[in-house]
Amino acid sequence: MKSRKMMKSKKSCSIQPHTCAYIPAELLTQILAILPVKTLVRFRCVCKSWRSIIDDPVFVSMHLKLNNFNSSKLISLEGLGPDGYSGCSLTVRNANTFRKTGCVFKSSERYYLLGRCDSLLLMFHPNTHEMRLINASIRKSLLLADCPILPCFGFGPEFIFGFARLSQDYKIIAISFESIERVEPRQTRVAVYTLSDQQWAIRENGLNIDWLSFDRIRGPYYVCDGAAHWLAKEVGPGRDWRPTYLVSLDFDTETFTFSEIPDDLDNFDSSRSLFLLGESLAIFCVSFRTTRIWVLEKKSGKKDWTLWFSGRSSRDCLDLFYRRTHVITRVLYYEGDGGYIVYEKQSYNIATGQVELLGKFMSRHVEYEKYSESLVLCNGYETEDMSSSHLS
Template sequence: MSDYLPEEVVLEILHRLPVKSLIRFRCVSKSWNSLITSSAFINSHLTRSLSLPSNSSKLIVRHRLDNSYVNYFKLIDDNNDSFDQIQNIELPRRNRRIKSFMLIGSVNGLFSLYDRERYILWNPSIRKFITLPKPCSFIVFCRHAFGFDPRTNDYKVVRIAFPSRISMSEEAKPPLIEVYSLNEGCWRITSASFPPGIKVTDWCRPAAFLNGAVHFAAEYENKPGGPCGPLVLSFNLLDEAFHVISLPNVTFKWTNNVHTSVIGGLLSLLFYYGRHADNKCCAIWVMKEYGVVDSWTKQFTVDLNRGGEIIRVLGLQKNGYILVEALLSGPSCCELSSYDPKSEQVKNLGICGSLYDFHVDNYMENLGLLDKPNETVSERRVSRKRKCSATKFPG
């Protein structure tokens, strides 16, 4: 084809092709393989894919079965009222002993996974993953996040490493903020200062990614005369700095179960109330205009007693229904379900799993990682800003 068409026309055609076709077409010639695996083509193909509304019709579901500690991923079509067509996706495994990963987050079809030995970036659409080098500090008590900086086309893993205290009387040291940049191929310790007087509260859920920043549910520490209540702590992936996003000037009922999420393309906070009461509910607040405190709006209140018992809110379907995790007959067995906020009816969708182990996110095909070697990233590469070595906390 390249013998009869100008190069710019061939490039335009390739940009419009799905990922699976591009993977096959790498075999056409050395020049096509070089083009398709180049960073420039991967970035431009992603930019075009993000502009297509068809890419918002896929959802990916993670779940576990029977407390087996084995993760399963399924790809489903959100255009239908029922998930009739379900595609299983094989999880990357290089160690037979490890069958389960902690999900740090997913962006543009790429996933960041973690186990006790390693961090992984995984692209299921091209069946490829890379293992990251070990981070700078060796601290077990960490909060992770994963996001994408669209201005530099760079995927980043964020690691907030909290030092342990020998005794409660010892003054707490500030956490180290480490960032792995896929473009740079290494971890580095940033100069970002974790805001004093604030503590992260949502340790068990992936941080929400939106507008080039990752978002954590947090609250002010209980200090006399100081501010109190929940808030959103964001970490911008371009300037690599923390920012506090306040909540509206309303009184929130006390709850120790708050999560960040992205619902309908908007930054959202999920407030869970009455875990052991008869009037359990989840209040969903969304930020209509990003960064504007006055735009926070209470969008839905989900009755957690519906459909037997709803455990968690997972996301929003294109038809306006809310995806939830609902209990089945057993005490630890749940099913992915759809909740209609108008009729308050719950419909089971046929995907079962263990309690609190569901995760649902938008999915799109992406060529990301195609230009990377399918093996452990070299640990010898270090950042020019600050070398990662046997890191010690300040003080």
């Protein structure tokens, strides 16, 4: 009797590994789609059927939507050495404290962060003009082909990185402006890199850029709804020094559009910063009296600015935002107790008006983005493994 029980138990154990074969493919896909990236990378080695599911572009897109970003983490590119130019490191930090939680890589060369889309970071080496796409969540790096547009008079092209929704492809748009005394544009050269082809293509006709009437405000761009967005102001004597227009570059049509931003008349002397509030564009206005947040929302088929928050200003808020309009720094928003904004290695609580220094992180040169995870670059590309934490 004892031996029969043991035989039954062994038989049941031998069947258990094959029970996954009876799970419907749709249910298995849904289960895998909510798992972390590191788990999915290991599960690719379980069997061919699991690997085919995880490597499917449709699954990669589904997983990205279900795991959009980790709101408690930042990915920061930090300069090394006393001057900040002796190398760099790509570091994962806690958004609340800036405390280091992991290191993606270290390099003796100085790289710059040109942009982020989903989990991909576009990095640039100023001396060699080398560009890489990096997925920090899976520690993969893709070296891009050389851009056909070279720097002109010491000024390199401007690179804009994002995702084209219609073609379902990642794009890098390189734009070079040649001007006479930097006033009137003389020629625009444009090249576009697509991740699916891994090649650059010259756009002979350029883009519909009207830079005679508008001057883009220096600062980072924000990718939302298949387009890159900046703040801009009108050019000419007597014009407002503050941004008054939103400039958008659509990645599918590769065309620019211009639209007005809220007048915010009560905050006549306010500074204005662009940022992302969830999946929507938002503008943070700071004056000596109030702080306001306007959100671009879709109503009746059209997009319009809606006042999302209004509160009293504070001296700390003025010192952080209003007096630093010359600083080129990304503004990031996080949910929390009333919501808070990360700017210049400090956090601003919009409900209480309090400003706090994020830990003791005092690197002189730092560029940061929200940390997100995806399987992009996991398969189908000749990538380099960054698990050694060093970039060659």
